[in-house]
Amino acid sequence: MSTRSRRSTEADVVAAQIRASGARATPARIRVLQLLRAAPAALTHHDIEQALGDAMLDRVTLYRVLDWLVESGLAHKNADASRVFRFSLAAPGEHTAHAHFRCDDCGKVYCLDDAPPPPPALPQGFQLARMDVDLRGRCATCAEARA
Amino acid sequence: MSTRSRRSTEADVVAAQIRASGARATPARIRVLQLLRAAPAALTHHDIEQALGDAMLDRVTLYRVLDWLVESGLAHKNADASRVFRFSLAAPGEHTAHAHFRCDDCGKVYCLDDAPPPPPALPQGFQLARMDVDLRGRCATCAEARA
DNA sequence: CAGCACCTGCAACATGGTTGCATGTGCAAC
DNA sequence: GTTGCACATGCAACCATGTTGCAGGTGCTG
Structure with a gap:
């Protein structure tokens, strides 16, 4: 088969x-x-x-x-x-920054790969390996349902 | 007293x-x-x-x-x-974005309040309420100890 | 195909968090 | 000041997620 x-x-x-x-x-x-x-x-x-x-x-x-x-x-x-x-x-290199949006209403999690935010300034000597951004609020669907 | x-x-x-x-x-x-x-x-x-x-x-x-x-x-x-x-x-408005740096070596967590990163672009209709940034890597102390 | 190192499964444990229920207490009405 | 009731507390038992130790099984290499 x-x-x-x-x-x-x-x-x-x-x-x-x-x-x-x-x-x-x-x-x-x-x-x-x-x-x-x-x-x-x-x-x-x-x-x-x-x-x-x-x-x-x-x-x-x-x-x-x-x-x-x-x-x-x-x-x-x-x-x-x-x-x-x-x-x-694990992503081979490019995926080191990752952003998620979690809806406080429905709990769904959205991946925002397309919008890699710039890493903030770090203190002297710090080495950044990975960055996760956790956003919360209301997703479009829930926001509309509530309007 | x-x-x-x-x-x-x-x-x-x-x-x-x-x-x-x-x-x-x-x-x-x-x-x-x-x-x-x-x-x-x-x-x-x-x-x-x-x-x-x-x-x-x-x-x-x-x-x-x-x-x-x-x-x-x-x-x-x-x-x-x-x-x-x-x-x-709960912050009355200003503290909605928060950034942390966690050292993969020593596990210590640093608060990066001074560097509030701009929120990334969200899809149409999404409402942002709060944002947490989780950075990882090596802190200055550990990076130096390892050099 | 034989042997060993590594992997798996089981059982017991650890930690962080939650639920049910009887008792105690802040607060307001008198 | 006293009283009553709803809400808050404490206790004990429980649940979910993750970890550890150990005996036995299995992928790989020779």
Whole structure:
């Protein structure tokens, strides 16, 4: 089946990427990395568990896979506004600044990739590695619904 | 004693503010609100417990006081990078944008109040209420230690 | 195909936050 | 000043998220 060979191929690519980072290409890692690659936004541990569905792996294993992803620089880990960690693929260079807009009404989070704000001035000697901008207010939909 | 009357006066002001919001002026609320007013930065639940010292109140009561402060618009609640909530006085307008720098090495957090970055462009119809900027990298001390 | 290092799963734990319920107290009416 | 009631507090138990230790399984290399 074409579906199956497509899947295999993609998994192979991912597996190669994993091995390139000096680790073992295990099903757990392959699946999680594939998921993160396909995700349009940062995922929580819970999101991933859900997405894995029947192919679920142990809670702890998932935490460890995610930690390993972060350690090896393949992913980023962020605490979101409701104090749960979110994981997203590490961008290869360009994605160091990221802006989110969270609607106080509907709770939806929007990614504002197109508007990378300039980093503010830092004190002498500080080295900036990453920047996250967290905006809050009302999104267009909710603002209109309320008008 | 002058200390005592000074204390009373300040507490009175705070109590009045509390009552103005339609709630009871209880010792717990007065103390917490006074603390937040005096704090230069956002405090965690733990910070507040420490600061209260001998005048400590119950964990749960503190949570409820803080929630009430947020509900009544007197304070803001934010999850910081290590996924604990931080509380700060609601600013009357000027303090809506806030920038933090967290050092990946030593974990210390610096407040960059002096450099309020301009808010990025938002999509049509979005209403911005508050903005937090989370910068990461190495602080001057750690950068030097590593050089 | 054998061995070892690394990975996984389970169970127990830690921390931060929340809920239910009985008791206490600020405040206002008298 | 006393009384009453609604609201606030304290306690204990609970929940969710994340972490640690350890025994057993498995990808990789030789």
